[in-house]
Amino acid sequence: MSEYNGEIRKMMIILSKATLENVYAAFVLANGARMEGIEAEMFFTFFGLEAIHKEKLEHLHIATVGNPAMHMPTMLGGLPGMEALATHMMKKEMERIDMPDVHEFLDILTASGVKLWACKLAMDMFHYKKEDMYDDIDGVITVGDFYKQGSGIGTHMLFI
Amino acid sequence: MNKIIAGATVQVNEEGYLTDFPQWNKEIGTALALEADINMTPRHWEVIDYLQGEFKNESPLSIRKIGKSGVVDIKEFYQLFPMAPLKTASKIAGIPKPASCI
Numbered sequence: 001m002s003e004y005n006g007e008i009r010k011m012m013i014i015l016s017k018a019t020l021e022n023v024y025a026a027f028v029l030a031n032g033a034r035m036e037g038i039e040a041e042m043f044f045t046f047f048g049l050e051a052i053h054k055e056k057l058e059h060l061h062i063a064t065v066g067n068p069a070m071h072m073p074t075m076l077g078g079l080p081g082m083e084a085l086a087t088h089m090m091k092k093e094m095e096r097i098d099m100p101d102v103h104e105f106l107d108i109l110t111a112s113g114v115k116l117w118a119c120k121l122a123m124d125m126f127h128y129k130k131e132d133m134y135d136d137i138d139g140v141i142t143v144g145d146f147y148k149q150g151s152g153i154g155t156h157m158l159f160i
Numbered sequence: 161m162n163k164i165i166a167g168a169t170v171q172v173n174e175e176g177y178l179t180d181f182p183q184w185n186k187e188i189g190t191a192l193a194l195e196a197d198i199n200m201t202p203r204h205w206e207v208i209d210y211l212q213g214e215f216k217n218e219s220p221l222s223i224r225k226i227g228k229s230g231v232v233d234i235k236e237f238y239q240l241f242p243m244a245p246l247k248t249a250s251k252i253a254g255i256p257k258p259a260s261c262i
Contacts, residue, residue: 028261028262031223031262032261032262034238035223035244035245035246035247036244036247037242037243037244098222098224098225098260098262099262100224100262104224108223108224108227108234108262111227111233111234111235111238112223112234112235112238113238
């Protein structure tokens with residue numbers, strides 16, 4: 001502990017969800033790490049894979065059902081078009097605060113040196129191929145491989 | 161607080177950022193860069209010029225904006241200023257630490 005004073009040297013961020021608010025949280029944390037000179041790697045598993053799936057990443061939604069922070073009755077959130085409407089409104093706000101869209105954010109992350117890994121097990125389960133995914137992912141790996149990537153002093157892991 | 165950099169006394173905050181931009185000059189920038197283990201090249205100065213221009217226009221900086229600047233792309237920005245590029249480059253440029261999360 002005394003050698004490096006407890007500082008964070010590497011963030012290993014696991015994304016298991018594809019709702020827009022979770023995807024953005026993971027991306028902001030990874031990018032924010034790089035901005036501070038901290039290494040960052042991401043592991044996309046289960047629904048999180050949609051955030052790097054070429055055909056799906058532009059169509060992610062925020063959750064209007066089962067999300068108390070939406071402050072609307074669950075029945076209303078389930079009406080057709082409600083997710084699209086809420087997502088549209090949120091995207092407008094994000095553009096206003098200079099938040100990039102999902103594809104541009106992936107470009108920023110890779111240019112900043114964030115490693116992007118797809119989970120092999122989840123890829124098999126969803127029948128995804130590497131060609132289906134964002135071109136600049138670093139590879140399809142197992143959870144064991146991901147742990148290995150995180151070895152070293154000052155590594156922190158985060159599950160979203 | 162005061163700090164002597166490259167033979168000049170300048171005002172800095174507790175993190176070492178200049179608090180009075182008109183006190184900045186290229187020698188101070190070079191000395192601040194050396195503190196961060198960076199040897200300034202003409203390419204570095206082009207980026208610093210851009211940051212100072214944005215500061216003078218009171219236009220807030222972010223990594224995304226750097227990428228769209230047309231001056232440098234994000235990858236090269238990280239190569240020029242490897243550790244915490246936006247913060248390091250801002251310090252060298254004599255402008256405040258950017259408050260951006262992106």
